[in-house]
Each structure stands twice: as C-alpha cells, then as structure tokens.
Amino acid sequence: MPFDLGATARLTAECRDPGGILTTAGGVTVTVALPDGTTASPAASESGTGQYRVDYPTAQAGRHVIRWVFTGPADAYTDSFDVREAAPPGILSLADAKVYLRKTSVEDDDELRTWIESITAGIEGMCGPVIVRTVIERIDIRRAATLSLRDAPVIELVSLEPLRPGGTSYSPVDVDVDHSTGIVRRLDGGGFTGPLVATTRVGRLIVPAALTAAARIILRHLWQTRQGPQRPQLGTGDFDVNEPVQGFGYAIPNRALQLMEPYRLPPGVG
Template identity: 35%
Template sequence: MAIVTLADAKAQLNISASDTSQDVELQVYVDAATAAVETQLGQVVEPRTIVDQLDFASSVTAFLLRSVPVVSLTSIVALDGTQTWGVSPSVVRVDGGSGCVTVLSGPPVKGSVLATYQAGMTVVPAHFRLAALIIVQHLWETQRGTMGVRLNSGGDDNYVAGRGFAIPRRAIELLGPQLPGVA
C-alpha cells in the first residue's frame, strides 16, 4: 500500500486517468515515496501488519515493539509455539505512540517470541500526503529530464545539503523534523 494512490499521483503529474501506459512504473515511484516519508518520519504511516521477532535473555514484563505508532496488538507467541500470551487490555497495555507493551497479568514474556501487530496511522495527515506527492513528482520529473537539474548550491531550494537528492526541501519541511530513533 501507499500513502497516496496511483490516481493521486497521476493527478499531481497531470497524467490522464485513462492513460495506463505508465502505471506500473509510476506505482514504483508511489511506493518509493511512501518509504521515503516513513524513513524521514521514523514511523509507519501506511497501516500494515508487522511481525517482530524479539529475543529476551530473561523474563520481561515490558518491551518495545519496533514500529510505531501501534494501532493494535494481535498476538505474542513463543517462536517454538510452546506458549502464547494473552493480548486483551486486561492482560497487556500497549502505548501506541512509543510501542511499549506492558504485561499487566499472567506470565512475563521470555525467550524468542513473535509479536504480531498493526502499525500505522488511522488517518494520514494532509501534509504527509502532500509531501509524498511532491516526492513522487520530483522523482518522476528528474528521471524524465524535465526539471533542468542544477547542481549548484546557490539559490537552489530543492535540495538540503547533506541530505541527498531524493527528497526535496519542501517535502522535508512538510514532514517536520525526523524523530530520534531508539538505540
């Protein structure tokens, strides 16, 4: 899935909805823009199921899931299938923003486990969608040579020094500062 649809991208690029000749290629750009937005933000935007393998040397009653925001926790199962932990709100509490899972009752989590959960945003903010469209347009136009790429550093508002070329400055500004990761 993607933050924006193929139809959204075609509208941004002024490509007729009936012109399907470039749909496969354009979908690659849409998917790449989704990945770029999520990398820049340091979180999942497009909702999807995530499965984390977590390894605990000792028993724990709290742990972090790798992808946020967490919408819901589906299951926690020992990798060898010998144990399953309940995921109802009376058994575990999930902080969606941080991805912290706290065991409230029952046995602590131990060993190697698979945690399955839904991560992403239930509503994608308009400025994230616009940033994705700007990235799609930028990648599409530079690949086609319609932009007149300038590599000078003076007066060029498309690029941020040290940040590469794929995400234009205006998209970065729409996304805001990148959140720090968990070390």
C-alpha cells in the same frame, strides 16, 4: 515494470543461430523459478521466425526467474520479472499522482506506480508505517521489563506468543501499548520472558494531510529529475535540497522534510 498479482505476464525471447540470425528452434523449454522455490514449465509459442513468447498467469508475489533453452540450434536466455504483492503500500493513489503531475495519458502509469511505492517506503522509513498492515515480529529476549516493537505507530497488538513450545504467552488485554513508540508494558508491573512472536496491526487509520502533501512534493521532485541529467539544486528554497538525507540521498526536498517533521519517529524507534 512489475506485474500485478493475478495478471498475465507476456514474456518473450529470441532464438538465434551462432551467426546471430533469428532461427526457428527445433525445440524450446521454458522454466520459471517461482519465489517459493517451486518451478513451472509453461508452453512457448513462436510469434515470428525465431521469436517466442509465453503468456504466464502470475500466482505468487515476488521475483521470478525465467530460463529459455533452445535446441536445433542450441541457444539459451535467462531473465527475471517481478510481481507486486496483492495490496502494495501506496501513500498516493495513481489518480492523485496523475492529477498532481497534470498527466492524462496512461503511458506512464506503471512507472508512476513504481515511484509511488518507492516514495511510500521513503516516508515510512522516516515516519514509521503509514499504510495499515499486519506484521509479525520475532522479539529475541530472555527476560525484559518492557518490549520495544519494531514498527510504530501501532494500531493494535493482536497477539504475543512464545516462540518455543512451553513458553509464556501474554494476552493483549493484560498489556499496555504506547501506540506512538511501540513500547509494551505489563499492566500488573511484571516482566516478559522470551523469545516471543508479536503480531501487530501498524500504520495510520487516517493518513495526515501533511504526509500526503510531502509525498506529492517528493513525486514532483523525482519526476523532474527523470526528465534528464541534472544536479540537485542546493539552497534554502522549498523545493531545494540542502543536504542528502541519510538513506535517501537527494530524494527528499526541504519542503517535504518540513511537512514530515511533526511525524518523524523519535530516536531509536523504527
């Protein structure tokens, strides 16, 4: 499971001789490749014969690769771990998810948080950003009467600047933004010259109750499939799946799709 940014990741490895017996190494080197391309070399300690660990304080979000190299005997081990961003998007809180699934223990908390992030991505893929965030988008145009922002709904166009020095910038007060579709027009009727870089705040300040309810339904559906191998139930019931949804397979049951329908992105948006 991913670690939270700023948490200490306990990482372990074993040193074995050519016969597979756990053995205390004469030396151990640990290298962590960070998401930004730099590396760290934390010190390892032996917790038992041939069993080593590193307590690594995380400082960057993203995929990390850890490489263990032992000498005397020669052995090596490579693994990876992920670190969540500081504020991962989640349409449900962990507490909400646990109440809905009637769970009181903490043993499944990390898995539930992963499911919540996955469900959020699925809903946003069909309905546009739900969680408020700032995005930076490159718009590759030479000349255009209107601009189409990639992410909608749009809360605010923060800036619209040229990609290259000497280009034309456009003040947000001089343009009109269709918040539901992300279409941008100049108020004076003129066009845009690019390429441009747009900085926008996207998402929904108030998450519609229907989308929250859809997220709970998807969570229950996915959690039930986790309990053991089973085929998706096809039919017309609220919790059945009539057909796979493009990009999401059988992850979204009928009832959730019906709740999401008023908020689905128009064709060509998103």
